[in-house]
Amino acid sequence: MSIQSRRERERAEREKLIITAARELAEAEGWEAVTTRRLAEQVEYSQPVLYSHFTGKDAIMTAVAVEGFADLAADLAAARRDTDDALAAVSAAYLSFADRRPAIYDAMFSQSVNLPFATPQAPAALHAGFNELAEAIRPHAGDDDLGLLTELFWAALHGLATLTRGGRLPHEQHDRRLGLLLARFR
Amino acid sequence: MSIQSRRERERAEREKLIITAARELAEAEGWEAVTTRRLAEQVEYSQPVLYSHFTGKDAIMTAVAVEGFADLAADLAAARRDTDDALAAVSAAYLSFADRRPAIYDAMFSQSVNLPFATPQAPAALHAGFNELAEAIRPHAGDDDLGLLTELFWAALHGLATLTRGGRLPHEQHDRRLGLLLARFR
């Protein structure tokens, strides 16, 4: 019993190590630099070990994404707590997250399609983040369906984040663009 | 002179053939199925021929994207012409394009980062499409900067398109979400 639980603990630690290494490598050099070989070298194990923890590279990216949802939800919650203009603060925190951690943001919202999203089976942290957005919007929802309106607002933030990141929108007027969005939502 | 112009013509035709084959393959099976080998087989030449036309696979995707900008601009222009609610028509046309032709849409807005965007060097078709959006928005811009507002509206549409496509937003309430967006922009 004890010996088996130690093994499971070690296994869990190594799994965490893999996820962390993947995240750091992706943050430093982008996901295309995260190869199974480099990842294995980073955690000082051979490639096949990765496959005893995850079904494949996609699953590793998904695990990183799930971590990211928790981080994002925490950022949004903190932003909403420390201000009296919740909508502006939460929006800024969201865009800041996307800007500071583009690789994780990509894993969360642009890649790894295998995660359940708009269902109860979605990761709890994802619901938590969505709820932070929803609470920030609630005062401005009026008669509109809060869930739908939150989805729309999220989509707008996501569009700004991805288009800016991909060079489709210039960084310059970023704040004014956000200001326009906020004005249209209240 | 004549003989050289014939060669250049044949070369241009073959280049067009490559782009068309890449687009069709991507539309049928997604970009991950578009390998240089399959593409070469499709156009009935060997792989290195591709590299005498394009610097690499990215350049081929970019060429497909440029074609896509023209198609999208045409769709938006047609939508704006045949209606008296320009904003709704253009928005619906945009989302319809993203939904019907996801592979091309990805090439245009999610991949192939090498294209100049928010500069005069951007492809003419891109400016044309942007202008269609801007003209649809102009009546509702009020005192806001039309360019920035158009960028914002575009970002919102883009967010809706990509999140829906990636399974992040359920298809179901799609129309109501668009209705909310339109309501907030006029």
Added chain:
DNA sequence: CAGATTGTCTAGCACTGCTAGAATCGCCAC
């Protein structure tokens, strides 16, 4: 028709994700 040039292809490099089977390690009964 010979020679030069242009164009094209064959073959191969270095890399990818992933896996079968060999080798090694750690635990347990004796």
Added chain:
DNA sequence: GTGGCGATTCTAGCAGTGCTAGACAATCTG
């Protein structure tokens, strides 16, 4: 302690990727 046994980990390799050097063939010129 020590041998044996299972679980774990590694070495080696497969089939595929984008891309390219150098051999080959086709084409036009004098």
